[in-house]
Amino acid sequence: MSAAPVKKQKDAKAFAADFLMGGVSAAVSKTAAAPIERIKLLLQNQDEMLKTGRLSHPYKGISDCFKRVIADEGIKPLWRGNTANVIRYFPTQALNFAFKDYFKAMFNFKKERDGYGKWFAGNIASGGAAGACSLLFVYSLDYARTRLANDAKGKNGGARQFNGLIDVYKKTIATDGVAGLYR
Numbered sequence: 001m002s003a004a005p006v007k008k009q010k011d012a013k014a015f016a017a018d019f020l021m022g023g024v025s026a027a028v029s030k031t032a033a034a035p036i037e038r039i040k041l042l043l044q045n046q047d048e049m050l051k052t053g054r055l056s057h058p059y060k061g062i063s064d065c066f067k068r069v070i071a072d073e074g075i076k077p078l079w080r081g082n083t084a085n086v087i088r089y090f091p092t093q094a095l096n097f098a099f100k101d102y103f104k105a106m107f108n109f110k111k112e113r114d115g116y117g118k119w120f121a122g123n124i125a126s127g128g129a130a131g132a133c134s135l136l137f138v139y140s141l142d143y144a145r146t147r148l149a150n151d152a153k154g155k156n157g158g159a160r161q162f163n164g165l166i167d168v169y170k171k172t173i174a175t176d177g178v179a180g181l182y183r
Contacts, residue, residue, distance in 0.1 A: 014101075015098050015102075018094070018097050018098040018101065019094040019095070019097070019098045020094070021097070022093045022094040022095075022096065022097030022098065023090040023091065023093060023094035024090075025093070026086075026089045026090050026092070026093035026094065027086045027089070027090050030082065030085050030086050030089045031079070031082055031086060034078065034079045034081075034082040034085065035066075035078035035079065037081075037082075037085065037149070038069070038077075038078055038079070038080060038081060038082075038149045039062060039065045039066055039069070039078075041081075041146060041149040041150055042059070042065055042069070042149070042150065042152065043059055043062065043065055045150045046058055046059055048150075049150065049152060054151075054152050055152065066078075069152075072152075073152070080148055080149055080151070081145045081146070081147075081148035081149035081151075083164075083165060084141055084144045084145035084148055084165045084168075085141075085145045085149075087141055087165070088138045088141030088142050088144075088145055089138075091134065091137060091138055092134045092135075092138050095130065095133060095134035095137070096127075096130045096131055096134050098130075099129070099130035099133055099134070100126050100127055100130040101126075102126075102130075103125070103126035103127075103129045103130055104122065104123065104126040106126075107122035107125060107126055108122075109121070109122035109123075139181075139182055140169075140181035140182060143168075143172075143181050143182070143183065144165055144168040144169060144172075144181070147161075147162060147168050147172075148162055148164075148165065148168060169181065
């Protein structure tokens, strides 16, 4: 009778440890890759930025984009949107890491007992279920991160559209409602 509370307490500790390990490793890796991520987003969205006047002429490639961002905005803006990305990515990875084992235990397929096919399908399903659960919580942060990363200064030194993460939320909700955060 006393074994159940001990196991439950141990499971809670293991879940918390998995959550923390997954989240910290995600935050470190995303911060290290933030400049490359920002350049990628700027290159992907340059057509829209040209149309709206936020960019004077197209980037010629990755190195041109890096040079122009540093020349126009400085070094620090290479990490623009990183806070939202870490806030988004920490729980995404942490929840994926923690919930995958939960869902795996729920399916309860063992390779030796049930065969490779069922075990593999259970592994895929548990990963998918963990990913879907974490997206319910963090999708709006991905939207905000993308908006911040693409918010370059105007071609004539104009102001940015957003002043930070909270500002993205306020302005999006004011114009499009909460549903606007899930576009």
